[in-house]
Amino acid sequence: xxxxxxxxxxxxxxxxxxxxxxxxxxxxxxxxxxxxxxxxxxxxxxxxxxxxxxxxxxxxxxxxxxxxxxxxxxxxxxxxxxxxxxxxxxxxxxxxxxxxxxxxxxxxxxxxxxxxxxxxxxxxxxxxxxxxxxxxxxxxxxxxxxxxxxxxxxxxxxxxxxxxxxxxxxxxxxxxxxxxxxxxxxxxxxxxxxxxxxxxxxxxxxxxxxxxxxxxxxxxxxxxxxxxxxxxxxxxxxxxxxxxxxxxxxxxxxxxxxxxxxxxxxxxxxxxxxxxxxxxxxxxxxxxxxxxxxxxxxxxxxxxxxxxxxxxxxxxxxxxxxxxxxxxxxxxxxxxxxxxxxxxxxxxxxxxxxxxxxxxxxxxxxxxxxxxxx
Numbered sequence: 001x002x003x004x005x006x007x008x009x010x011x012x013x014x015x016x017x018x019x020x021x022x023x024x025x026x027x028x029x030x031x032x033x034x035x036x037x038x039x040x041x042x043x044x045x046x047x048x049x050x051x052x053x054x055x056x057x058x059x060x061x062x063x064x065x066x067x068x069x070x071x072x073x074x075x076x077x078x079x080x081x082x083x084x085x086x087x088x089x090x091x092x093x094x095x096x097x098x099x100x101x102x103x104x105x106x107x108x109x110x111x112x113x114x115x116x117x118x119x120x121x122x123x124x125x126x127x128x129x130x131x132x133x134x135x136x137x138x139x140x141x142x143x144x145x146x147x148x149x150x151x152x153x154x155x156x157x158x159x160x161x162x163x164x165x166x167x168x169x170x171x172x173x174x175x176x177x178x179x180x181x182x183x184x185x186x187x188x189x190x191x192x193x194x195x196x197x198x199x200x201x202x203x204x205x206x207x208x209x210x211x212x213x214x215x216x217x218x219x220x221x222x223x224x225x226x227x228x229x230x231x232x233x234x235x236x237x238x239x240x241x242x243x244x245x246x247x248x249x250x251x252x253x254x255x256x257x258x259x260x261x262x263x264x265x266x267x268x269x270x271x272x273x274x275x276x277x278x279x280x281x282x283x284x285x286x287x288x289x290x291x292x293x294x295x296x297x298x299x300x301x302x303x304x305x306x307x308x309x310x311x312x313x314x315x316x317x318x319x320x321x322x323x324x325x326x327x328x329x330x331x332x333x334x335x336x337x338x339x340x341x342x343x344x345x346x347x348x349x350x351x352x353x354x355x356x357x358x359x360x361x362x363x364x365x366x367x368x369x370x371x372x373x374x
Contacts, residue, residue: 002065002093003038005058008086012211013058014078016234017047019204020054021074034074035118036092036099038067046121047074052201052238053122054208068094071113080108122237124228129221130189134231135214140171141206143182143335143365145199149175156243160202162195162222164188172248173199177328179248179351179368180335186362192222196245201238205229208236252368253353256344258317260289261357264336270309271333274298275326277307283326284372289315298326322348323374332367349373 014034022031028050035046040062046055077099084090084103091102099110140160149157154176163170169187173180209218212231221228229236271285278284278298288295292315297308322345333341338356345352354367 002063002091003043003060003068004063004089004091005043005060006086007081007084007088007090009058010090011078011081013043013045013056014074014081016056016208016211017045017054018074018078019207020047020049020052022049030071030113030117030119032073033071033113033118035071035115036068037115038069040067043068046118048119048121050119051198052204052236053119054204054234054236055121056208056234058233063091063093065093068092068099069115070094070097070099071115071118072099072110073112077110121235122226124221124223124226124237128189129219129228129230130187130192131217131219132187133214134209134212134216134218136184136187137202137209137218137229138206138214139363140182140184141199141202144171144173144180145203146331146335147173147175147178147180147367148199151175155241156196156245159196159198159241161245161248162197164190164192164194164222166190172245174246174248174368177325177370178332179251180332181248181252181366183364183366184362185364189222193224194245195222195227196241196243197227197238198241201236205236208234251351252366253344253346253351256346256353258289258315258320258345260294260316260343260345261314261340262294262311262343263313264333264339264341266311267341268330268333270296270311271326271330274307274309275330277305278326282372284323284374285326285329286323286374287321289313289317289320291315317345320345320348322352323372324352324369325372328369332369335367336365 031049037044042057043060044055044057093100097112099112101108144160157175161172168183168185171182219230226237226239274296279300286297294311294313299306332354336356340357342355342357351368351370356365
């Protein structure tokens with residue numbers, strides 16, 4: 001059967017799968033397309049880049065005529081739909097390999113391909129899953145993705161690591177300069193395989209779920225080599241990154257002897273101002289702790305620029321100096337939502353532990369930042 005549908009509903013459904021469509025010329029041209037597959041009163045829409053596959057379903061009103069089973073390019077279809085009001089109703093029919101849309105304004109045709117040419121949706125044979133609200137996925141991605149490497153030569157560092165344990169789950173990302181470990185005690189999946197998931201897949205899923213309530217339940221089914229995320233109206237399967245993740249626990253200092261509690265907003269403001277005056281190559285920001293004061297300073301000798309600011313803090317330890325690339329320390333502090341943060345330091349050339357204060361159970365965040373040796 002053909003079908004009728006509100007333009008706004010079809011736009012929203014297409015928007016859920018389009019983040020998967022490759023922006024560059026793909027190795028397999030079929031991945032630039034989507035599959036429309038009607039089953040009487042439902043329409044399934046699928047997209048894949050052969051690493052990540054996503055499908056969504058929506059209700060439609062059946063009409064007389066052959067059902068729509070067709071592969072089409074999504075961009076011209078979406079661009080056309082943007083030209084209608086949200087309440088416009090269109091009728092979709094299929095004639096051979098052509099999708100025909102009729103509206104109150106006119107008729108529009110899109111050439112397509114047989115549905116049999118589109119890859120099958122992957123089947124996942126995994127163990128029991130774990131369910132959580134969509135807002136938790138949003139928190140995990142927003143708090144960790146920034147720290148993952150963008151260097152494809154370091155493939156193991158380009159994903160987010162799901163480290164399941166009996167009492168909690170650690171979500172980890174690192175680029176070797178910054179590391180974040182987000183511990184959630186409300187997510188537990190004992191004996192599940194560890195998952196190293198591509199950042200792009202998780203960000204695409206986050207985008208696809210934007211139209212749903214943040215309290216809606218999402219279920220993750222881990223399996224060997226891939227993972228399935230299931231929502232009643234959306235499924236996404238992605239291949240895992242085939243690489244061994246580094247032993248992140250071993251690089252976290254256990255008892256750094258120096259610590260400072262610093263107001264987050266005051267620090268952000270000072271850093272923002274001093275970055276204007278820092279060397280544009282090194283981006284160097286110097287920290288000097290003396291008593292309960294922190295002096296931040298920056299200099300660009302080539303441009304004859306310099307500046308410093310002093311902040312009150314709660315510092316424990318003898319006078320101490322350390323330096324960071326401003327973009328590294330700033331990237332971490334931008335992801336701290338607490339009123340204060342604690343800086344735990346061991347030596348000027350060793351990784352520094354940064355923790356929000358207070359923490360917000362059931363989440364516990366820990367960041368590492370590598371200093372510069374100057």
